[in-house]
Amino acid sequence: MEPTKRRDAVKLAGLAMAAPVAAAQILEQAAAEAMEFTRQAEATSLGSGTLDHLDLAITEFNRAYSLKPPRTVFDAVMDYRRKVDRLLKAPHTHRQERELLTFAGWLSELLAWLAHDLGDARAGLAFATDALVHGQEAGNGQLCAWAMDAAASINLYGHHPHKARLAVAKGLAEAPARHPLTVRLHAQAARAAAADGDAEGFTTAFHAAEDAHRSLPTCPPRRFGMDVMPLADYALTSYPATSFIWLGQAEEARQHAERALATYKAAPKASRSPSREAIARIDLAMAHALSGAPEDAVALGHQALDSTRVVDSVRHRASDLTSFLTRRYPRRPEVESLRDRLDALDADARRSPPAAGPGA
Template sequence: MGLTSFCGRQGILGSSMGGCIRHRLCQAGRQPLRTQAGTQRKAVHDISCGKALRERLLGEAGSPDPPSPALVARIADEIARHCGHRLLKCRRIAQGWTVAQAVQAAHNLIDAEGLGPFGLSERSWKDWESGVLPSPDYQDLLCRLLATNPVALGFARDYSPSATDGGAPLLGEGSDDETLPTGPATRTRAGSATFTEVEATKRRDAVKLAGLALATPAAAAQILDQAAAEAMEFTRQAEASALGSGTLDHLDLAVTEFNHAYSLKSPAAVFDALLDYRRKTDALLKGRHTHRQERELLALAGWMSELLAWLAHDLGDARTGLAFATDAFVHAQQAGHGQLCAWAMDAAASINLYEQRPDRARQAALKGLTEAPRDHPLAVRLHAQEARAAAADGDAEGFHTAYRAAQDVYQYLPPRTPTRFGMNVLPLADYALTSYPATSCVWLGQADAARQHAERALATYESAPAAARSPSREAIARIDLALAHAQLGDPDDAVALGH
């Protein structure tokens, strides 16, 4: 693999309730939505509303760190009651985790307690939060992780007698069963629903508003029967899919394995195999699938194209690399995956830079920064890309401004950094802050600064564990150091380092 193979890639909160539209409507006195049966259905608030509730309740409890399981449970109950999310999502928000952080915490638990093999992914977690029931093994894992029980996570119902209703069966805490009426006036001892005359009157009023009162009883019944049949067809169409049950899992695993193979196998071999998968994913996108599956496929296609961009770059074809970087960005946008948009622009920035197009490299880095999370190592890397592009363009002031921005973001990264396909991405930020400024200072003719940065980069790479050593990066650091020595008038050391 050439030196450019690792130039840019290897192995790769404050919230406000103001943005929650449904919360504003609720506060303005709007009535909750109702189903056709006349029962109340909770309006689901934006996730920012749940985060704001969490911050408020934590503050009222004295901001304990970490919060006790009892406090987390109370926060989750309040989020479920107020925001209408499913219980697993409420518990995750109450814990203060993103989906990625929740999955990482689960893997940490699996490793720490020596649990059996689990193939837990972010996609699986999102499925569970949308209502898919986990298998018993995964239910047990989630209950361990969140220190609770299946009822509290919405996986089961609690039928134990209630002290307030004379022994009527209870729904699971915060149940998402939106079709069952609430309140003592509508509950029977068997748990089935009966309705008061008030509720029946409301339904009749709704029918009149729909115009059915103008029809004969027989015609009205026929219209309602037809509407019921249409509703069933709407549901069937929404769930219709040509994808097999394990297709998305297989593609998710394939993308992970291709990313691991990137630094271990020939770029030509990986490119050919990955391109075949990318074509198959494109065919699946043209087939029949649900909207949720479409978003997953778009994201998987984007990840494949992002890696194909780097592979094409390694193979010396910048045009193909940039085409795949653009494709990754477009698919990420369609999937609503901002972080993937940023990774795609990171690839575009590096490719343009090595093609002697620093202005386009700078534009790509800035475009990526509009999508990258502020507290993510990727933001550090993109600021460093901007700095490197400015240096290549001879803009010393632009280099120093962007480099300081990269350092500022790095300083405030969270203690637990995220992973990408199971690998820690913090080293990518470390690399950008050491090697990029060395190369940049060489280009700007700042020889002494280039020497210092290159020496620091070389020391960092040489001290890495054997399994994490990167010969390519060490070679680049030595070349930068050699060029710095040459600029300082020390050709002998420059030749030795170049060797």
């Protein structure tokens, strides 16, 4: 910098005309202000163990997801989601903000699935979007990808395969490389293509899922202390079983549904999902129904409804089964018995209060 410009800069700073004593006072005041800046940067209303407590709570909620009634878990998770929202509005550090945003996103991702289980697609998609936004704000791509995995499933059950494919695309853009979630997302794309009647799109996406599965590391990352590999294995068996049913290919559907059931029976107890296992039984029942074996289909339908977790997605697929059986085999007593049982379960679900939305 030229001498003249340097002098001008010093004048602008207010020090050029100050006496040595005054300059010292200015610098002393600046030091005090610097300490205040630091204090404000570290100011927080969070207790020392708050973040550790939230991490433990979310871990426990994820473990409870498949073991406890969805209404009970939903209410508990929603309470924590509101608490995290209040913490985000209270004083906290920038580093804490990123962690709080991440916790908020994980809670909303779980709430998306729980709302889906309770039959409220609108709330489910709202929570999935909330998880995506908080994941983006926190810079957590994995959270964003899990949120879009939930959105894809909810859209599929809502008969919106095109929206499911869009959600998958967003998820794949954020998913970590060589992660079981990438397998799931490609399998979701395959299932959405089948729902759209796009056999070629199904084949392409399913091959991508298989390729992604082959490239997984020997010890894949865990999610909240749990092994997520079974979720990838399930996606490679149960998702194509459903897809082949939609594409009218009974034998392929049967083979994949049997593999899905075997996969779940072999999974560790903590990774098993009664509702997904029930859906695999319904897929197998549909394959038998398509092949002209209604007795086997009805028996498997009852086994599915015997599940300890008959959530909305299970009842939805069971309705597909009973509708098909009623059309193909009208007035058969065993078919009417299965349909009556499902009607009773649907009536019980309607008497339960709906899931509360994000603004509740």
